[in-house]
Amino acid sequence: MTSGGPNGEPAAVGGAITPQVSPDPTPGSRVCPGCQERTPSPFFGGSGGYTWRRCGTCRLVYVDRVPSAEEFDELYGSYYRPDNLAVPAFLRERARQILAPFAAYRQTGRFLDVGYGAGLFLEIAQAQGWECWGQEVAPEAVRAGRERGWTIVQGDLLDVQLPKGTFDVVCFTEVLEHLVEPVAYLKAIFHLLRPGGVLYATTPNSDAITSRLKKTDWSIFTPPEHIQVFNPPSLRRLCRRLGYGEIRIKTEGLNPAELRKPPAASGGAAQPHRNQTGFELNERLESGGALRFLKRTANAGLTLTGLGESLKLYATRPIE
Ligand SMILES: [Zn+2]
Numbered sequence: 001m002t003s004g005g006p007n008g009e010p011a012a013v014g015g016a017i018t019p020q021v022s023p024d025p026t027p028g029s030r031v032c033p034g035c036q037e038r039t040p041s042p043f044f045g046g047s048g049g050y051t052w053r054r055c056g057t058c059r060l061v062y063v064d065r066v067p068s069a070e071e072f073d074e075l076y077g078s079y080y081r082p083d084n085l086a087v088p089a090f091l092r093e094r095a096r097q098i099l100a101p102f103a104a105y106r107q108t109g110r111f112l113d114v115g116y117g118a119g120l121f122l123e124i125a126q127a128q129g130w131e132c133w134g135q136e137v138a139p140e141a142v143r144a145g146r147e148r149g150w151t152i153v154q155g156d157l158l159d160v161q162l163p164k165g166t167f168d169v170v171c172f173t174e175v176l177e178h179l180v181e182p183v184a185y186l187k188a189i190f191h192l193l194r195p196g197g198v199l200y201a202t203t204p205n206s207d208a209i210t211s212r213l214k215k216t217d218w219s220i221f222t223p224p225e226h227i228q229v230f231n232p233p234s235l236r237r238l239c240r241r242l243g244y245g246e247i248r249i250k251t252e253g254l255n256p257a258e259l260r261k262p263p264a265a266s267g268g269a270a271q272p273h274r275n276q277t278g279f280e281l282n283e284r285l286e287s288g289g290a291l292r293f294l295k296r297t298a299n300a301g302l303t304l305t306g307l308g309e310s311l312k313l314y315a316t317r318p319i320e
Contacts, residue, residue, distance in 0.1 A: 025068040027051060033182055033227075034060035034234045035241070045216030050223040052216050054206075060234035061206040066180050067224030075224055087120045095124045098200075103128065105168045105198050112192065113171040114157055114185075117141060121171050122150055133167070135160055157188055168197045176203040176235075177226040187242055193317040199244070205251050205311040207231035212307075220309075232306050235313055245318030251308030 024030075031038055032055040039056035041064075046052065050063040067075070099121065102111075111130035113121045122132045122145065132150040135157050136142050145152040153160040170189050176182050189199050204220040205211070206229035211218050220226055230238075232249045239247050 025065050025071075027065045030062065030064050030066055032058060032060055033062055033180070034058045034230065034238050036183065045221065047216040047221045048223045050227075052221060055234065058234040058237045059207075059231055060228055061211075061231070062228035063223045067227065071224045087118050091120060092124065095120050096128075099124050099128060102169045102198065102200070105196070106130075107196070108166050108168055108194055110167045111169045111171075112162070112167045113173075114189065115172070115175045116145065119145055119148065119150075121173070123148070125169075126150070130169075133162070135162070157185055162192055164191050165194050167192050167194060170197070170199050172199060172201040174202055176201060177220070177229055180227070182228065183238065183242070186238065190242055190244065190317055195317055195319040197317050199313065199315045199317075201313040201315075203230050203235075203311050203313075205229070205231055205306070205309055207233075207306050208251065208309040209254065209307040210309055230311060232311065235311065239313070239315045243318070244315040246314075246316045248314040250312045251306050251310065252312065253308050253310040255309060 028051075032041060035055060035058035037055070037057040041053035041055045041062075044052040044054045044061050050065065052061055053064050054061050109129075109131045110133060111122075111125045112133040112135070113119075113125070114135050116122050116134040116136055117138075119134065119141065122134050126132045126148070134145050134150050134152045135155075136145065136152065137155060139154075142152055142154045153162060170192055172185070172189060175185070179185055186199075193199060204226070208218075211220075211229070215221075220229060232251065236247055236249060
């Protein structure tokens with residue numbers, strides 16, 4: 001099942017991060033994309049010519065206007081290049097550790113990765129015996145996924161046809177921060193899960209220590225690429241409202257290079273090397289037992305305090 005534009009042309013490149021129609025790029029026009037309340041939301045900071053606000057109701061940090069169609073085109077026109085699809089080797093082991101516990105949810109055997117990109121999770125899930133499904137828009141990723149025998153739908157998650165109520169696990173990593181309407185996606189995923197199935201999502205944490213120290217100088221505050229940054233309270237509140245049952249949120253990870261880095265030059269343009277720096281650091285921490293122990297201890301502390309840079313969500317669809 002594929003889905004393209006109205007005339008059958010290939011859909012725009014960009015995966016699940018492809019925005020829906022942007023209704024109004026006027027500054028100040030955007031209601032909180034989490035709780036959708038019109039509460040006064042104090043100024044949080046500025047970057048890339050955008051104003052960030054912190055919602056007075058749910059504490060979500062978001063830009064106060066949606067990007068224009070032109071800004072999105074420029075951003076996502078070449079989002080996936082071949083080098084974005086290469087996966088550093090150490091990430092495979094990490095992915096195995098992340099996915100192994102989902103075996104406890106296996107009933108239908110169906111595993112869906114929304115916006116699977118390079119396909120690392122699907123590759124590992126397949127090796128762990130799952131029936132792999134993926135959603136993507138980028139033609140290169142779609143082709144690669146089909147060649148590996150996965151069931152791939154091409155197009156925006158809100159447009160494609162997927163069997164409802166059948167997935168044991170839906171992965172949704174590093175997508176929430178890009179979406180004009182995150183609520184619509186979390187709702188769609190809820191209906192794709194079988195009762196008792198689990199959503200696994202990751203996204204940056206605006207309560208992270210880095211965010212507290214650097215505010216919008218932290219390199220994740222990069223509109224129009226990132227247009228909201230959740231934190232545990234805002235994400236928990238949203239998932240509850242959408243009907244998710246058991247909701248578990250951890251925060252982990254800290255990138256010391258980020259704290260050392262001088263503030264971005266005015267404008268806060270995207271900094272493509274952020275992930276690379278994080279990878280290198282993680283790679284060093286993954287090799288060597290003592291360092292690994294330190295990292296685990298640090299992550300436990302960051303989870304307890306909610307100060308880690310990455311927010312990890314596990315949310316189940318209740319059994320009716
Ligand atoms: Zn809100």
